[in-house]
Amino acid sequence: MAQGRVRPQRGFARDHGFHPGECRFRAVGSPCRDACSVPTGSLAPGEEHDVRTGKEYLAALNDGRKVWVGDEVVDNVATHPKTRAYARSLAAFYDLHHRADLEDVMTFVDEDGVRRSMTWFQHRSADDLRRKRQYLETVQRELGGGAVPRTPDVNNYVLLTYVDDPEPWSSQSVGTDGRDLTAGLLDFWNEVRDGDLNATPAFVDPQADRSRDSAQGDSPALRVVATSDEGITVRGVKAISTGAAFGDRIHIGVFYRPGIVAEQIIYGAVKPNTPGVTIICRESNVRDGEEVEHPLAAQGDELDCIIVFEDVLIPWNRVFHIGNPQHAALYPQRVFDWLHYHSLVRAMVKAELMLGLALLITEHIGTYQLPPIQARIARFAGFHQTLKAHVYGSEAQGFFTPGGIFKPNVLMFDFGRAYYIEHITELVHELIDLSGRAALIYPTEGQWQQPELRPWLEALQTGPVGRPHDRLKISRVIRDMFLSDWGDRISVFENFNGTPLLAIRTLTMKRAEMSPNGAMADLARQVCGISGVSDQEETDYQAQANYARRQDASRQDA
Numbered sequence: 001m002a003q004g005r006v007r008p009q010r011g012f013a014r015d016h017g018f019h020p021g022e023c024r025f026r027a028v029g030s031p032c033r034d035a036c037s038v039p040t041g042s043l044a045p046g047e048e049h050d051v052r053t054g055k056e057y058l059a060a061l062n063d064g065r066k067v068w069v070g071d072e073v074v075d076n077v078a079t080h081p082k083t084r085a086y087a088r089s090l091a092a093f094y095d096l097h098h099r100a101d102l103e104d105v106m107t108f109v110d111e112d113g114v115r116r117s118m119t120w121f122q123h124r125s126a127d128d129l130r131r132k133r134q135y136l137e138t139v140q141r142e143l144g145g146g147a148v149p150r151t152p153d154v155n156n157y158v159l160l161t162y163v164d165d166p167e168p169w170s171s172q173s174v175g176t177d178g179r180d181l182t183a184g185l186l187d188f189w190n191e192v193r194d195g196d197l198n199a200t201p202a203f204v205d206p207q208a209d210r211s212r213d214s215a216q217g218d219s220p221a222l223r224v225v226a227t228s229d230e231g232i233t234v235r236g237v238k239a240i241s242t243g244a245a246f247g248d249r250i251h252i253g254v255f256y257r258p259g260i261v262a263e264q265i266i267y268g269a270v271k272p273n274t275p276g277v278t279i280i281c282r283e284s285n286v287r288d289g290e291e292v293e294h295p296l297a298a299q300g301d302e303l304d305c306i307i308v309f310e311d312v313l314i315p316w317n318r319v320f321h322i323g324n325p326q327h328a329a330l331y332p333q334r335v336f337d338w339l340h341y342h343s344l345v346r347a348m349v350k351a352e353l354m355l356g357l358a359l360l361i362t363e364h365i366g367t368y369q370l371p372p373i374q375a376r377i378a379r380f381a382g383f384h385q386t387l388k389a390h391v392y393g394s395e396a397q398g399f400f401t402p403g404g405i406f407k408p409n410v411l412m413f414d415f416g417r418a419y420y421i422e423h424i425t426e427l428v429h430e431l432i433d434l435s436g437r438a439a440l441i442y443p444t445e446g447q448w449q450q451p452e453l454r455p456w457l458e459a460l461q462t463g464p465v466g467r468p469h470d471r472l473k474i475s476r477v478i479r480d481m482f483l484s485d486w487g488d489r490i491s492v493f494e495n496f497n498g499t500p501l502l503a504i505r506t507l508t509m510k511r512a513e514m515s516p517n518g519a520m521a522d523l524a525r526q527v528c529g530i531s532g533v534s535d536q537e538e539t540d541y542q543a544q545a546n547y548a549r550r551q552d553a554s555r556q557d558a
Contacts, residue, residue: 054091086300390416
């Protein structure tokens with residue numbers, strides 16, 4: 001167990017009427033608004049329960065971390081109006097694991113008989129991977145169909161690459177004086193697993209002058225400024241970290257850029273309240289307390305932020321790798337593979353939501369039965385089915401990593417995500433166009449409740465089917481998701497989450513056998529009647545370190 005946390009001796013809630021998200025929709029000041037909680041029950045015989053509750057999560061956030069949101073210093077992200085809604089959404093994530101009806105989806109019993117969150121489930125077969133995907137899907141469905149993108153399950157998913165094959169992270173490090181970093185790396189996994197913690201990634205460096213390679217080394221990017229027997233001291237910034245204000249740990253990493261210097265290669269972890277750490281968040285787009293009018297935006301803003309490190313000590317047992325730009329050039333995308341697979345699953349769920357919204361709004365305004373409208377709605381069905389095919393195909397074509405994790409096919413989920421990015425904008429425009437004025441002009445709830453206005457407003461919202469007030473609910477979701485600052489921020493986030501589209505394509509050419517001498521050209525050479533280049537000539541991909549290539553494709557059976 002993580003230090004300071006007592007394992008809760010409780011079972012899963014047996015009250016099927018309980019819903020973890022209901023606390024977000026109570027009036028401000030009510031007991032449920034102050035702290036989410038779950039009903040208690042009894043444990044199965046001989047079973048230990050190690051799944052965090054929302055109440056425990058919210059309490060842990062009040063740890064003295066230094067957080068700015070816009071122009072304000074936030075003393076407690078669990079209670080401040082600009083941050084509390086998202087904190088409660090993450091609390092709802094934890095409480096989902098205590099739903100009796102979701103027990104087999106949200107949790108598993110490990111080899112020691114401890115029931116844990118599926119966040120920590122290591123899938124070692126195709127069936128295991130499909131079980132994990134069902135979990136990822138369920139989280140997204142229960143939390144607004146993509147309204148809460150960076151939940152703890154995806155943040156912690158990226159840690160799999162470390163524990164799957166920890167040795168290269170230590171052996172390829174430079175500047176450790178021979179220290180073995182693998183023990184600390186595995187201990188960190190155990191710490192966050194046993195505490196059911198949320199480790200938020202912080203990998204992106206400042207946007208330096210791209211016209212010269214030397215600018216990266218001159219930038220204020222985080223770097224090692226001293227080493228000692230205790231650990232490394234770092235100074236500088238991580239330019240983008242999503243949700244760090246709501247995390248239990250900051251997972252530090254780096255993406256390779258030309259001109260990067262050895263001192264800037266740092267992978268490790270610190271607590272958000274570590275002395276010298278300041279989290280500077282952008283302005284919040286939350287509509288706190290407006291659950292009726294803004295059903296999605298009221299769930300909170302996960303807040304992208306800059307993290308400043310002012311001479312912060314990272315002890316050696318929380319240093320995962322330092323000092324080797326060549327390692328950094330090979331490995332970060334392998335770390336983020338898990339995030340990209342999750343992104344595709346989330347995109348599939350969002351595509352289903354968009355299809356449903358198109359069906360509902362056209363039915364309500366009376367255009368659904370028109371053949372041209374149905375043909376346009378069919379585009380949403382095709383969008384959803386194509387993303388679903390990429391998800392299922394990546395699982396069917398998966399492989400075993402060096403540590404025995406069954407990993408989905410990298411090319412299939414990367415290009416599934418690319419397909420989403422390439423087509424989402426036109427589908428958003430299509431949905432808004434199908435909605436017509438219903439997406440933009442409709443009464444507020446306060447106007448709707450005025451007796452002198454209601455007859456007129458009901459007449460304006462009355463269609464061939466459904467209750468007039470239901471159309472308002474559909475319109476509000478469309479507005480929040482696609483016609484608001486809150487929704488636009490999520491759209492931008494999805495475009496650049498982990499890797500933008502150009503980088504997906506570029507990295508594909510580096511990590512797969514896509515050279516003219518590679519396997520993908522074998523058929524063309526056969527048809528053309530030409531022979532291949534000598535096997536002695538290596539492609540850039542073939543020249544990469546074998547330990548990194550094993551994270552792209554490996555043996556097909558364990």
